[in-house]
Amino acid sequence: MTTLTPILTKFWDHPQSWTMATYEDNEGYTALRQAMQSDPADLIQATKDSGLRGRGGAGFPTGMKWGFLPPPDGGPRYLVVNADESEPGTCKDIPLLMAAPHFLIEGIAITSFAIGCNHAFIYLRGEVVHVYRRVMRAVEEAYAAGYLGKDILGTGFDLDVTVHAGAGAYICGEETALLDSLEGRRGQPRLKPPFPAVAGLYARPTVVNNVESIASVPAIIKQGAEWFSDMGTEKSQGFGIFSLSGHVKHPGQYEAPLGITLRELLDMAGGMRDPGHPLKFWTPGGSSTPMFTDQHLDVPLDFESVAANGSMLGTRALQIFDDTVSVVRAVSRWTDFYMHESCGKCTPCREGTWWLAQILQRIEHGQGTPEDIDKLVDICDNILGRAFCALGDGATSPITSAVKYFREEFEAGCHTPAAELFPPAASTLFAKEQNTMVTA
Amino acid sequence: MSVNFGRQTASGHLHVPSESKEPYPTDVLEQLSLEAEQVIARYPQPRSALLPLLHLVQSLDGYITGRGIDFCARTLDLTTAEVSGVATFYTQYKRHPNGEYTVGVCTNTLCAIMGGDQIWETVSEHLGIGHDETTEDGKITLERVECNAACDYAPVVMTNWEFFDNQTPDSTVQLVDDLRSGAPVAPTRGPSRVCSFKEVSRVLAGFTDGLADEGIGAGPASLRGVELAKREGWTAPGEESAASVDAQPSATADGPGGGLAAGQRTSVDTPANEPDERPGGQDAQEQAKEDDK
Numbered sequence: 057m058t059t060l061t062p063i064l065t066k067f068w069d070h071p072q073s074w075t076m077a078t079y080e081d082n083e084g085y086t087a088l089r090q091a092m093q094s095d096p097a098d099l100i101q102a103t104k105d106s107g108l109r110g111r112g113g114a115g116f117p118t119g120m121k122w123g124f125l126p127p128p129d130g131g132p133r134y135l136v137v138n139a140d141e142s143e144p145g146t147c148k149d150i151p152l153l154m155a156a157p158h159f160l161i162e163g164i165a166i167t168s169f170a171i172g173c174n175h176a177f178i179y180l181r182g183e184v185v186h187v188y189r190r191v192m193r194a195v196e197e198a199y200a201a202g203y204l205g206k207d208i209l210g211t212g213f214d215l216d217v218t219v220h221a222g223a224g225a226y227i228c229g230e231e232t233a234l235l236d237s238l239e240g241r242r243g244q245p246r247l248k249p250p251f252p253a254v255a256g257l258y259a260r261p262t263v264v265n266n267v268e269s270i271a272s273v274p275a276i277i278k279q280g281a282e283w284f285s286d287m288g289t290e291k292s293q294g295f296g297i298f299s300l301s302g303h304v305k306h307p308g309q310y311e312a313p314l315g316i317t318l319r320e321l322l323d324m325a326g327g328m329r330d331p332g333h334p335l336k337f338w339t340p341g342g343s344s345t346p347m348f349t350d351q352h353l354d355v356p357l358d359f360e361s362v363a364a365n366g367s368m369l370g371t372r373a374l375q376i377f378d379d380t381v382s383v384v385r386a387v388s389r390w391t392d393f394y395m396h397e398s399c400g401k402c403t404p405c406r407e408g409t410w411w412l413a414q415i416l417q418r419i420e421h422g423q424g425t426p427e428d429i430d431k432l433v434d435i436c437d438n439i440l441g442r443a444f445c446a447l448g449d450g451a452t453s454p455i456t457s458a459v460k461y462f463r464e465e466f467e468a469g470c471h472t473p474a475a476e477l478f479p480p481a482a483s484t485l486f487a488k489e490q491n492t493m494v495t496a
Numbered sequence: 497m498s499v500n501f502g503r504q505t506a507s508g509h510l511h512v513p514s515e516s517k518e519p520y521p522t523d524v525l526e527q528l529s530l531e532a533e534q535v536i537a538r539y540p541q542p543r544s545a546l547l548p549l550l551h552l553v554q555s556l557d558g559y560i561t562g563r564g565i566d567f568c569a570r571t572l573d574l575t576t577a578e579v580s581g582v583a584t585f586y587t588q589y590k591r592h593p594n595g596e597y598t599v600g601v602c603t604n605t606l607c608a609i610m611g612g613d614q615i616w617e618t619v620s621e622h623l624g625i626g627h628d629e630t631t632e633d634g635k636i637t638l639e640r641v642e643c644n645a646a647c648d649y650a651p652v653v654m655t656n657w658e659f660f661d662n663q664t665p666d667s668t669v670q671l672v673d674d675l676r677s678g679a680p681v682a683p684t685r686g687p688s689r690v691c692s693f694k695e696v697s698r699v700l701a702g703f704t705d706g707l708a709d710e711g712i713g714a715g716p717a718s719l720r721g722v723e724l725a726k727r728e729g730w731t732a733p734g735e736e737s738a739a740s741v742d743a744q745p746s747a748t749a750d751g752p753g754g755g756l757a758a759g760q761r762t763s764v765d766t767p768a769n770e771p772d773e774r775p776g777g778q779d780a781q782e783q784a785k786e787d788d789k
Binding site (some may be wrong): 063073132149175184310377486 | 541582587600601603605606610611641644646647648651654657658659662665685686687696699700711714716717718732768
């Protein structure tokens with residue numbers, strides 16, 4: 057049996073969990089002191105050795121990303137933290153930053169020291185104003201304590217941190233779109249190469265990392281690479297926050313070693329909301345990762361095992377849907393999202409998502425035609441691998457996977473509206489209360 | 497139902513009402529220029545200040561005005577077309593006067609299924625307005641919003657970008673009624689009151705309002721895992737279980753009530769820690785390696 061490993065979530069229950077005082081009471085900033093006595097190259101090596109892979113979805117080895125920076129040329133190099141958490145179902149970075157922002161600030165200080173960066177940025181989505189307050193406050197506190205600013209801890213190392221609020225655009229979670237946005241432009245992805253490590257922010261060498269990746273760095277430096285790599289599986293090492301939402305009894309954040317299964321997590325979360333309604337489908341890592349069904353309860357949630365089963369670990373955003381839910385309705389709504397959020401730069405995504413949304417709406421309303429399902433799959437084929445960035449590819453995941461597992465529901469959409477087959481009221485959080493009131 | 501969600505016509509987007517081009521009064525402009533300098537100073541290159549400056553314009557005008565676009569363009573040495581191009585890209589920038597409160601109902605898949613659709617229908621009918629429309633009293637602009645990273649609290653309603661968790665149609669109707677009548681309204685996770693759209697826009701421009709320490713650190717769903725771990729005595733490797741520390745200061749980590757290290761080695765006994773030993777200390781790690789052999 058796998059058990060939980062509260063590390064980043066450990067003291068979220070403290071009444072003032074977000075303050076510097078609480079963080080320092082929990083050994084906060086000891087890793088920074090330790091790191092400042094080390095050779096930066098050793099810090100990068102330790103991160104490589106730990107096996108930490110990007111926690112923002114793609115799973116690229118974090119230390120290797122740092123290692124891609126060209127040798128110092130005397131000009132600036134930047135660290136940019138991607139806190140634009142917007143993938144449907146993903147809700148780990150935002151609670152982390154609200155409850156314990158200093159993990160990230162300490163991680164930024166250590167990472168910046170390791171890669172030779174003197175100005176780091178946190179790009180936080182703009183739609184979470186209280187989180188923005190907390191992160192700004194944490195940065196203020198860190199300046200006041202001498203963990204940021206000039207001559208940090210007497211080492212001569214300088215670091216400024218700017219907390220930047222976005223303004224509502226899913227695409228800015230794509231790292232090069234984020235950089236364009238941070239430069240004051242429309243958030244549209246850039247052609248790669250050059251990769252940000254070579255020409256990123258202001259065309260300077262830049263590391264872009266997810267919040268949880270950087271927040272995990274202090275623990276790795278403090279406890280050692282081996283401590284981290286001993287957790288998880290052979291190629292997916294360490295821990296991560298698993299976010300359960302939807303039709304589970306106790307939705308929430310569960311921090312566990314990679315490789316835990318949904319069966320184990322569901323057990324911890326009290327099982328399904330209603331034992332009479334079994335699991336129907338779920339996403340392992342947000343809506344852009346192909347959906348799983350009840351056949352996949354025992355797939356270890358690590359990068360390799362999830363991929364071997366035809367999906368992606370993504371952001372460990374486990375959205376759970378029971379058998380009251382129409383998969384057509386779910387997919388149709390996700391597709392509305394991709395249509396709304398397509399940045400418009402490339403044709404396959406800009407045009408394709410609109411066609412997909414229109415076809416899905418007609419199927420959802422029971423007005424699909426027999427050719428519609430093949431048309432959907434065909435359009436997906438024309439987006440996947442042909443879109444400018446990975447977010448276009450992601451738009452096809454829910455559709456192709458839903459057709460693969462639940463084709464008959466799409467066929468039913470040729471004659472019967474989804475709302476008739478699956479009355480939406482039965483799926484709601486308040487369905488039970490209402491039913492109880494009726495019977496009482 | 498969601499057919500028109502998010503579709504915005506080019507004319508709707510690019511139209512700037514002529515009255516919004518009235519120049520700022522001199523004193524307002526001076527203050528704005530001073531604050532713009534502070535924003536620009538945060539970045540190595542001035543253009544990076546554009547997003548916060550547009551938030552700052554909204555904090556004054558309540559939406560992106562013609563004069564606000566002119567101001568940003570002049571301040572950052574851009575064309576007004578460049579500024580408009582950015583302002584129209586991001587959904588938080590409003591192209592017409594916004595209400596005092598933006599009430600955003602999440603209707604992305606998970607929230608929609610958990611009841612967001614019913615909330616949307618009820619509150620839209622109650623207020624008599626649709627997406628991106630404002631009540632006649634100027635109090636509320638209603639929006640369908642995309643996933644706001646609070647799925648474990650679904651269905652979620654955002655009011656001026658503060659979290660209202662686990663909402664129902666009734667609770668949301670109550671919320672908008674309170675907002676309209678001026679009754680005090682506090683988010684589930686956030687400060688003790690909901691600030692106005694203009695006040696919140698100022699925060700998003702990077703000007704703090706002193707409310708960071710208000711409210712809770714984490715809601716019940718955020719704490720599910722950590723509370724379960726405490727009950728079960730589960731800890732990360734190298735950490736003593738809080739339960740064992742409280743109950744028996746001298747107990748070993750694998751003693752009664754103590755926790756086992758998690759991860760791959762759950763079937764292997766964790767090393768015993770001395771009472772005065774720091775969790776995860778060098779000794780413990782070396783011991784762990786010994787145990788693994």
